[in-house]
Amino acid sequence: MDIGTHLKRYMEREGVSEKDVMETLGLDVVRFGELESGALSLGVSDLLKLATLLKTDLPALLYGKEYRERKAIKTAVADRVLVRHHRTLDYESLAPSYVGRRMEPFLVTIYRRDDADVEVSRHDGEEFLFVTKGTLKIVVNGDTHVLEEGDSFYFDSSLPHSVNSVTEKVELISSIYKGESMVHQTRGRRMKAIIEAAKLLTSRNIVVISPDKTTLSAINLAIEEEIIDKAYLVGKKAWIDARCEGELSFPASYEYVEVAAEGDIFEQEAAKAGVAIVRKGLAHMIMKGKVNSNAYLKAILNRKEGIGTGRRLSLVGIFEVPGVDRLLMLTDPGINPELFVGDDVASGVDIVRNAIDVAKSLGVARPKVALLDANEVPTASIPTTVFERNLSEMTWDDADVEGPLSYDLALYEEFVKTKGITDNPVAGKADILVVPYIATGNILYKSWAFTMGAEVANVVLGASAPIIMTSRSDSDIVKFLTICASALYSSWLENEKR
The missing domain is CATH 3.40.718.10 (Isopropylmalate Dehydrogenase)
Structure with a gap:
């Protein structure tokens, strides 16, 4: 991550010296020279330190553009970000450096597989497809459409949909319009920096105890912003599906953890099952859903099976x-x-x-x-x-x-x-x-x-992982920002343990 070309500009603007930067980041003269030349990449925590020192935001350091600046950014072939998904779908982000973008343009390759193996997805926004090579089958809300080379397709992506290649593979341009991202919905510059910093992390996993619509809605926002990779939904699947109807938008990102217990001990056993997932290192943070706070915290602080560290919560x-x-x-x-x-x-x-x-x-x-x-x-x-x-x-x-x-x-x-x-x-x-x-x-x-x-x-x-206890009165943005801050804290904890 090369920030050297942008660093001097913001140091001069704020009157920040090389010594100030070196003290803030714990660098010597040699390492500072590497930072200026682009040879030294900074971790997320250090980027946040530097943004705080220079009174700017992460996009300024990474791309030379602040949130308030209007942007026009070219993406060269070498600058595309390639993501692979289960060996059945490749996609390259065509505008990875445009911060807070409302559209997500991708170059996509889809490989043919059995229809039974095709995942159904849905997400807020609208999507546009243009087929450049091969034949695509797309099913939207139960209706099947076949697209040949040169065909285009526009649809409401909140409807359940799936895609498969009819030919050995199909190549297409996809543009997903998401409306305003959470970066746009957040007013403050420093809160925007928390979101952008969380997006720079390797995707985090979260476990939620007995999720309801309000908790899952916040988690969905974090999944959509690519901050959360997997959410472990702990409880009874039938209850969760009924309780969260209309919010189960990312089935590929959910993993159900069934709890067999009934009656008075259900919440206690659900909390214990969620804590066990964190103890195994499978999740980086734990979130309270529709479960009693005492049962939730009791499982977390259990001396033998909990994740307490001996500190007061x-x-x-x-x-x-x-x-x-x-x-x-x-x-x-x-x-x-x-x-x-x-x-x-x-x-x-x-x-x-x-x-x-x-x-x-x-x-x-x-x-x-x-x-x-x-x-x-x-x-x-x-x-x-x-x-x-x-x-x-x-x-x-x-x-x-x-x-x-x-x-x-x-x-x-x-x-x-x-x-x-x-x-x-x-x-x-x-x-x-x-x-x-x-x-x-x-x-x-x-x-x-x-x-x-x-x-x-x-x-x-x-505890050994951040604990999320949001209130029913908290807005979606509060819950989302809480997940972002928890993701950053969990990453910092991991680095401290090394």
């Missing part, structure tokens, strides 16, 4: 808040009633550590953590302020942790200057806000999301 909300020029992470607005258990300062470490890890997975090289409270002066009348000061004074090798800090001093540099604070590395620059109580976090979360219209993704940390 905590929820991190990832926000793009209007008026703030960086992603903000908020913890914990949804799981832990309080930061400090039994007035034990050390009990807050896990929640802070989880948030630091997710920030790093999203490209924040050295996260700045603000421990929020009523004011920045510790006082015995507000015990949490004393605990927060003690927590901030612990050793944090890969982050700056400061507290207590009030909300305004954590986020806005103008208030920091007014107060005359000059020696606090976090004040006015916080990436992570840690609240002392769940009520505080929940109010802040809802104020940002509902009153300010901030876009958000939520990840539950503390």
Whole structure:
């Protein structure tokens, strides 16, 4: 992945030095030279770090065009991206570098096979086919059409359809119009970067416990954007098919995991079966469907058969808040009633550590953590302020942790200057806000999301894989962004283990 030709332009624009880039990415002079020359390729996490440093987006680094720029991109033969599928279908993307495209143009070769082996698919949008060689049979909503060389065909791809070659093979041009991609539907530049970064990963697998329409709808969006490769649907197939009727759009990407248990133990056994899939390394993240939260979390935290790491589980909300020029992470607005258990300062470490890890997975090289409270002066009348000061004074090798800090001093540099604070590395620059109580976090979360219209993704940390627990009130975009952030975190975890 060659970004050297675009790097200098954005460094000059933002006044970023070579030293700044080297420190952010951990490069020496030789490796920086390789980056400039195109000899060094960056991983997704480093791309996000660089995009954050340069205040730009991933397409700017990869292709020299930002989201807001109008684009006209040529794709040479050598630039096509070839994908093979089960040895029966080859297709080449004809516009792989046009970011956020609404159309997907492909050069497709389909090989003849038995009709019984042909998969039926359906997806949102419309599709156009033009046959350049051979004879194609396409079945749409039960009606069969035969296309000869030179014939074209336009259809609603949300209808069930299948294709097969009548001749030994058929070659065609296919253009799929999907309408607005999730990149277009996402307003914030940094949330768009999360989507694009997730799309750069090797496709991830997800397991969902007792899926319903809302969870499957979000997973379908991730499959369509080529972020999720396979979804393990755990439960009873008959129930899932009935419950998710109208959403089973990608049958080739689903694998049913049948749970035989009945009655009161069904949810517990379904959760255990899903966790087992993660333990085997078959899925990179686990998602709660129509299942009780206690049964779900009990299976995850089971000491012998779960995926717990010994850390406290905590929820991190990832926000793009209007008026703030960086992603903000908020913890914990949804799981832990309080930061400090039994007035034990050390009990807050896990929640802070989880948030630091997710920030790093999203490209924040050295996260700045603000421990929020009523004011920045510790006082015995507000015990949490004393605990927060003690927590901030612990050793944090890969982050700056400061507290207590009030909300305004954590986020806005103008208030920091007014107060005359000059020696606090976090004040006015916080990436992570840690609240002392769940009520505080929940109010802040809802104020940002509902009153300010901030876009958000939520990840539950503390296990060996990201845990997804979305709410029924969450929109499709929130659930989709949560899957994207979880995919990035799962990839970061894998790299950390190497």
